[in-house]
Amino acid sequence: MQRMNREEEYCSPRTLRTVANWLEENHDQDQFFLMVDEFDPHEPFDVPEHFWRRYDQDYEDIPYIWPDYGEWKGTESELKHIQARYAGKITMIDRYLGRVFEKLTDFGLWENTAVIVTTDHGHFLGDHGFIGKPPCPNYNTISKIPLISYIPEKNGGRVNSLTATVDLYPTILELLEIEPPVKTDGKSLLSLINGDSNGVRDSTLYGWYGNWINYTDGRYTYFRAPRSDEIPFYVYSDRWNFGIHGDNQGPLLNGGEINLGEIEGGDFMPHIDMPVYRAPIRGDSPFEKRTFESHDHLYDLEEDSNQEENLAGTEIESEMIEGLQEEMMRLKMQ
Secondary structure (H helix, E strand, O other): OOOOOOHHHOHHHHHHHHHHHHHHHHOOOOOOOOOOOOOOOOOOOOOOHHHHOOOOOOOOOOOOOOOOOEEOOOOHHHHHHHHHHHHHHHHHHHHHHHHHHHHHHHOOHHHOOOEEEEOOOOOEEOHHHEEEOOOOOOOHHHHOOOEEEEOOOOOOOOOOOOOOHHHHHHHHHHHOOOOOOOOOOOOOOHHHHOOOOOOOOOOEEEEOOOOOEEEEOOOEEEEEOOOHHHOOOEEEEOOOOOOOOOOOEEEEOOOEEEEHHHOEEEOOOOOOOOOEEEEEOEEOOHHHHOOOOOOOEEEEOOOOOOOOOOOOOOHHHHHHHHHHHHHHHHHHHO
């Protein structure tokens, strides 16, 4: 394995330098679309020392670049070191993203180029006692993600409105004046950018497969926990071996295993027009054994933004369950 010795050799600098070079070569095109996934900030939290030292000048122990997911059991010094490395990665990204923006300036592209910056999830760095993104309640630390956009000739500002990742697709199509080829779950956000204060959605679902299912109306957010009668937990794939090679079993999903002898094919997913394979997860996966607590959560985001007081069991929960059911039925009927 080759170790990266220079800042320019790390993942995000290399990716963003490539983006800057691409703009240099293609800036004179009539139209272009460029989607960039520069991966960071992500494990391993390996970043040049001069970046993370800005945030932790005292740490002298072994580098801590890839902590195990789950409940945090390390020391305060180790946690501060991990947080510093994470912050250092963001600082490094900021430097090289700035060079991409410099290219937009150099070639006069800000006048007719939209820029959207977002991510797919957050990361626990000691929040609520967790590290990483384990199968635990989907607090805002992991689920409330940044969405920053620049649209030419639009005034800047902050919009307090519910959005979802699926909204990016119709938004980009509308910017390009292209009709969606198929019906989408997402809603274009251009009305919000144009100053409409009514919002594009009253509620939304979020989370990830096999974990809590989450519903929010903007004021309250509700985490509906998996029930014990939902075992076994199945995973689905269009590949018969689920990407497993070699022997009859393979690791999957935080310690769980798939036994190739239990794989079956069929029309298990009515919303897609093709058969798929499915297999139950076995072993010590938290997805099967629920090694973390598994009960419902309900939070008032206006009064309790840190999500510390669980209101599950109060009168508002029945309203949130009803809203969750309606949102799921709406998606099912589309």
